[in-house]
Amino acid sequence: MKRRVYKLLSVSKTTGDLSWYVDAFLVTLILLNVAAVILVSMEPIRVKFRMYFLLFEYFSIVVFTIEYLLRIWTANLNPRYQRPIIGNINYALTPLAIFDLLAVLPFFLPFFGMDLRLLRFLRVFRIFRLLKITRYLAALDLINRVIVKKKEEFVVSFILTGFLLIVASTFMYYVENNAQPDKFSSIPETMWWGVITLTSVGYGDVYPITPLGRLLGGIIAIIGIGLFALPAGIFAAGFSNEIAQVKQNSRTCPSCGQAIEKNSDQGSKPGIGRGTNYE
Amino acid sequence: MKRRVYKLLSVSKTTGDLSWYVDAFLVTLILLNVAAVILVSMEPIRVKFRMYFLLFEYFSIVVFTIEYLLRIWTANLNPRYQRPIIGNINYALTPLAIFDLLAVLPFFLPFFGMDLRLLRFLRVFRIFRLLKITRYLAALDLINRVIVKKKEEFVVSFILTGFLLIVASTFMYYVENNAQPDKFSSIPETMWWGVITLTSVGYGDVYPITPLGRLLGGIIAIIGIGLFALPAGIFAAGFSNEIAQVKQNSRTCPSCGQAIEKNSDQGSKPGIGRGTNYE
Amino acid sequence: MKRRVYKLLSVSKTTGDLSWYVDAFLVTLILLNVAAVILVSMEPIRVKFRMYFLLFEYFSIVVFTIEYLLRIWTANLNPRYQRPIIGNINYALTPLAIFDLLAVLPFFLPFFGMDLRLLRFLRVFRIFRLLKITRYLAALDLINRVIVKKKEEFVVSFILTGFLLIVASTFMYYVENNAQPDKFSSIPETMWWGVITLTSVGYGDVYPITPLGRLLGGIIAIIGIGLFALPAGIFAAGFSNEIAQVKQNSRTCPSCGQAIEKNSDQGSKPGIGRGTNYE
């Protein structure tokens, strides 16, 4: 019985069996919840269909709560969380399980006597119903693999962007603070300017007006945009690579089209895969 | 006779024959229509040359209508639409044939008793006269081939951008709604902020003002711009590849310059071609 | 004598000979002219040093005029412009010679009775003194080579960007014209919005405000920025390639590091060079 529930809840690999229908039902419910969150945010729709949204909310809470409890209960059938109670707790601390919990928790808090004002804030947590979909979205798994493979690159480039952001914002704060004390009022405030400039978004709500500030801002923009484009470039290269490996079945050298003999599948060898990162 | 018309209307491969002149005439007429649409949109020109534009409009409608009817009539000479009437209907449902129809349709609707206010809106359809040029523009065919070859990449990256857009906008809506209820009034409204920020356009009409909103906005900008640059990067790599294949006649390995023996033309082998996607 | 002048004026390949000093003198004079153009544009400096700028202007005009006349006179010593008078005229029509002419022409026009108001406009032509430096700037020659090698890519991508710009602006004009008749007043006017959005500059002076306009604008931004990044990407790849060829002397395969035997220098073989465009 417990094993059967576990099988039903885990992501199905064959289309059309019962577990697949459970997946399809849960994915549909998640997507409908996302749609509901978006629709409820629109005043006229919220007012007009308040009743229906409430009923749907109760229904979702019930389903997601049952799902959550069953997942926790059956967790120790997963070899990774084998030990009776410690395994269940360990599973409950994985990101996916936390998303599942946060998706239903706000509903139950009033029973424990929570302040109503805080509760209004907790509707934010509905967004975790969207994040529940990560379990079923292979594309997000792909992102995960890219991040793992390119960990060093990401760490280095985030250190560099953080360093540049602090240096640029500190300099700019000292230069522009006198001229615009309201906009460059502190270094953390100036970092808003820094991020928006270095990502080249440039809303135009904050910008230097002194000649020195403009000179500094121009230099920062030219140099810094290159640094801030690093994580994006690393991610793009890794992503392109991951997909290429998924698609690649042929055993021909990508350069010269000649068959490569006695070489195990490229896709399964991360070392070689990494070697073809020609970006 | 029917076969002759078919040959005349299809895109000519040899410069200077009659079919080529028909192409040239139609392309010229399309380009003049585009010019007319642009010029008519300018108030002073529209007022001054109203008569000439009207005459040109009538002339274009006549030519494009005849062209459309002839194309439909001769469609079943194309092996793909061989069956007598079903073939013609199938052809009429291809994008190119629909563009041809929409390019002339608005003119004939008044005869069927359409509302005048709706008709004014239908002038939008004139833009389909511009889209008629796709038939003759090889560059657009190239885009098409890139999209087909990189289908998986595009699907995955659009799912990711869509997912990120929804998550980012939902979070931002909850965070900024209180401070700016007019600008972050609903999640769909906030998505406008999301798209403009994540594409790094940053008009500056909507931006977060609360500290938490700015922190969230900054993180979204840094991470998200990388994701939103994915489709662009995939397209650029595929485009560069397609053109390289068109240009490549030599049989040398692009890596080491050695001749590759007994290997059929690389350009004609999409599998290998895809293998050289070093991006 | 004529041959000697020709040698002196052409770009020297050996440091320290007389021709090199002529080059150095001319380059210095050009750079000083650029500095003068920039400084004169600043009101307080222009007023204070009017006399010095005028003297420097006369001196530059004299030198550049003599330089121009000598270049035209000696042009037919260049094998490409060998024929006595036709060669000289042909040389005078090359971009470099036209830059040389436009750099001095405005000064002489008053002698032919030009309107003073037009003359004030002609100060724009001083910028051609800056463009004279192209003769000596190897980096600009490199750009030229990249453009020649990647001609097809540039032509195709500029056709695509032009096509997208027209389609996007026409749609947006029809959608937003009613809501913002002053900003989206005509299709050419809307193209300003189009360029600033598709290049992701996003000044924020023009943006859609209707829901349909924002939906359309968002889609255009996501798709279009990829297309508009094409020329930049092509140029970057070609540029990187050109420099790599200049630097590359080794005869090893860039992929596997093994020496390539019996293969002439890669750098001198544009065909192979083009083959290594892995971008």
Place this chain on the structure above:
Amino acid sequence: MKRRVYKLLSVSKTTGDLSWYVDAFLVTLILLNVAAVILVSMEPIRVKFRMYFLLFEYFSIVVFTIEYLLRIWTANLNPRYQRPIIGNINYALTPLAIFDLLAVLPFFLPFFGMDLRLLRFLRVFRIFRLLKITRYLAALDLINRVIVKKKEEFVVSFILTGFLLIVASTFMYYVENNAQPDKFSSIPETMWWGVITLTSVGYGDVYPITPLGRLLGGIIAIIGIGLFALPAGIFAAGFSNEIAQVKQNSRTCPSCGQAIEKNSDQGSKPGIGRGTNYE
């Protein structure tokens, strides 16, 4: 004794020895100083904890001064600065030593009778306490190596961007000066527009309004953004390459996965390393 101090101050390679603890202490102190600089910039925090910040400031000054003096004193134990006094002076002129000096100097200037107004400006120098961290941050060393390896590319691309910036700004100044004499008041002023447009930041504080200015601005945006993206692209490629070399231990051809025999380590051969710059 002197040798021992030298060893303690130089960056430790083994975790856990005394020199490592000295490094850890100094890095912590630098990071706390950075935090202090950021926190002090926020009015309420500065007012409330003035005393603590002052005490921490005195403590930091003492430590950093002792550190600086010891580094200068022991500099000639470094083989590069071997000669008794000249070596010490040479070391004192390296960027790292100058950062160390500037990080403490402002504190001591009042003793030499400096104007108080200038002193307030000197708090900018506190930022050099952040720059002291470069000694310990391997990621910054990586940037350095990338810049050295790609020197030619950077020089050429910076010349091109500078050239384009001057030409674009000069043209724009002449075109827009009449219509917006306050915003395009001089060429240096117009360069602010140029940088912000060409980096695609686009704050929206300055933009052309005349039809000719918009046409010119649009062309500059399309062409120029490609050029301004060059340094970023070069840096990204070089960065990606450097990291790949650090990670790469395997001796397989990245193209075809076959082992490469009798070939010394790729990473240590800059020539080959450069050859794999497929960007």
